[in-house]
Amino acid sequence: xxxxxxxxxxxxxxxxxxxxxxxxxxxxxxxxxxxxxxxxxxxxxxxxxxxxxxxxxxxxxxxxxxxxxxxxxxxxxxxxxxxxxxxxxxxxxxxxxxxxxxxxxxxxxxxxxxxxxxxxxxxxxxxxxxxxxxxxxxxxxxxxxxxxxxxxxxxxxxxxxxxxxxxxxxxxxxxxxxxxxxxxxxxxxxxxxxxxxxxxxxxxxxxxxxxxxxxxxxxxxxxxxxxxxxxxxxxxxxxxxxxxxxxxxxxxxxxxxxxxxxxxxxxxxxxxxxxxxxxxxxxxxxxxxxxxxxxxxxxxxxxxxxxxxxxxxxxx
Numbered sequence: 001x002x003x004x005x006x007x008x009x010x011x012x013x014x015x016x017x018x019x020x021x022x023x024x025x026x027x028x029x030x031x032x033x034x035x036x037x038x039x040x041x042x043x044x045x046x047x048x049x050x051x052x053x054x055x056x057x058x059x060x061x062x063x064x065x066x067x068x069x070x071x072x073x074x075x076x077x078x079x080x081x082x083x084x085x086x087x088x089x090x091x092x093x094x095x096x097x098x099x100x101x102x103x104x105x106x107x108x109x110x111x112x113x114x115x116x117x118x119x120x121x122x123x124x125x126x127x128x129x130x131x132x133x134x135x136x137x138x139x140x141x142x143x144x145x146x147x148x149x150x151x152x153x154x155x156x157x158x159x160x161x162x163x164x165x166x167x168x169x170x171x172x173x174x175x176x177x178x179x180x181x182x183x184x185x186x187x188x189x190x191x192x193x194x195x196x197x198x199x200x201x202x203x204x205x206x207x208x209x210x211x212x213x214x215x216x217x218x219x220x221x222x223x224x225x226x227x228x229x230x231x232x233x234x235x236x237x238x239x240x241x242x243x244x245x246x247x248x249x250x251x252x253x254x255x256x257x258x259x260x261x262x263x264x265x266x267x268x269x270x271x272x273x274x275x276x277x278x279x280x281x282x283x284x285x286x287x288x289x290x291x292x293x294x295x296x297x298x299x300x301x302x303x304x305x306x307x308x309x310x311x312x313x314x315x316x
Contacts, residue, residue, distance in 0.1 A: 006058060009065045013037045015100030016063075017085050018092040024233065025250045026258055035063040035094060036085050038071045038103065040311050068307065072103075075110040076300050077160075078118040080234060083110060087247040099307055106303055111245060112295045116286040117156035119238025120279065121149065126231040127275055133219045134268065139175055146211055147173040150183055150204055157200035159294045166192060181211055221264065228271055229262040235278040242285035 020034035021027040041053060054070040057063070066074070074082040086107035096104070128145050131137060137145070150170045158164055167188040175181055183204075189197065236254055241247050251258060260266060266274075309316055 005056070008041065009037070009039050009056065012039050012041055013065075013095055014040060014068065014097050015085075015103060016093075016095040017088045018094060019081065019084060019088065023084065023088045023092045023249050024258075025252055025255055026229070026233075026262070028262075032062050035061060036082075037063060037065045037095070038068050038085075038100065039065050040068050040099070040308070043312055046312075069304065072300060072304050076295055076297065078110070078112065078114040078295075080115075080119050080122055080237070083115075083247060084249045086110065088249045092249075099311060102307060103303075106299075108245070109296060109299050109303070111241060111247070111291055113242065113286055113289050113291050113293050114156060114159060114295070115238055115241045115291070116282060116289075117152055119234050119241070120282050121152060123231045123234040123238070123275070124149070124279070126227055126234070127272075130224050130227055130231070131272075133224060143173040143175065143181070146181055146183070146208075149211075150207065153204055153207060154200070157203060161196065161200055163192075163196065163200060165189070166197070181208060183208055225262055225264050229258050232261060232271075232275065232278065233258055235275065235282055239278065239281050239285045242282070242289040242291060245289075245291050 014037075016035060016037035017023070018033060019036050021031040022033055027033075045053065052067070052069075054067050056065045058065070071082065071085075075086070086104050124145070128137065131141075147170050150173070154168050154170070158166065158168075168185060170183055170185050172184045173181060174184075233251060233254065236251070237247065237249075261271065308314070
């Protein structure tokens with residue numbers, strides 16, 4: 001049954017690319033080849049009462065299939081690994097129909113200053129995981145990280161959901177006797193539609209809940225250095241995107257630095273100093289970025305509508 005569905009996915013793929021270390025130019029003999037693909041399922045799948053299909057992962061080879069709708073959503077929220085799919089070098093494109101080309105040609109509409117929060121957020125989370133695995137974070141350090149994470153999320157959500165008129169800040173994060181994190185905030189909003197506020201509160205609440213599940217997990221240093229390489233790559237890429245409005249997936253100019261990190265040629269103290277410097281550069285890049293503050297949702301919705309109408313030959 002699963003193999004039958006794989007055949008349907010393959011037959012209806014619009015765009016399929018090689019991602020990960022191969023696309024970054026950082027693969028070694030231990031690296032797998034990872035791929036991502038965008039799909040529009042046949043019309044029979046579009047009009048049924050069951051849960052709408054979004055994503056499926058297969059192995060050997062490792063490939064993630066996403067519905068076009070899910071792919072465009074992840075692109076619109078500036079998911080770094082999804083954004084990279086539209087900027088991989090031509091030699092990493094495995095399959096590209098006219099519809100796939102259309103998405104790639106419109107890739108710039110998915111870039112905005114929200115990249116600061118996604119690239120920086122992923123990198124900071126990775127840094128905290130590394131430090132937690134190496135040393136075990138103190139309660140104070142965990143609280144500080146969570147407070148910063150929630151504060152950045154508030155800034156991102158205010159742009160994403162057009163909530164610039166509200167004032168919200170996280171006053172305190174602490175751990176209760178039952179080991180739960182709680183976050184205390186101030187919120188000032190005059191005459192605002194509660195439904196407009198709901199998505200931001202939901203995102204913040206989900207982040208707080210997921211933080212409770214984190215545990216210290218010891219990992220081999222080899223794996224930690226690999227994670228460190230990718231966190232530095234994320235920061236370098238995020239800085240470039242914010243400065244130039246371009247995203248270079250193949251990190252040719254950074255290869256020596258990134259490989260030296262993976263090969264454990266840099267001490268942890270040196271690495272933490274480097275990341276501290278890069279976080280400052282990321283902040284500065286956002287302040288002077290030529291990118292729009294937020295994406296144009298109407299443009300993305302129109303792209304999706306036009307593609308679905310054209311794909312199925314519908315009349316509008």
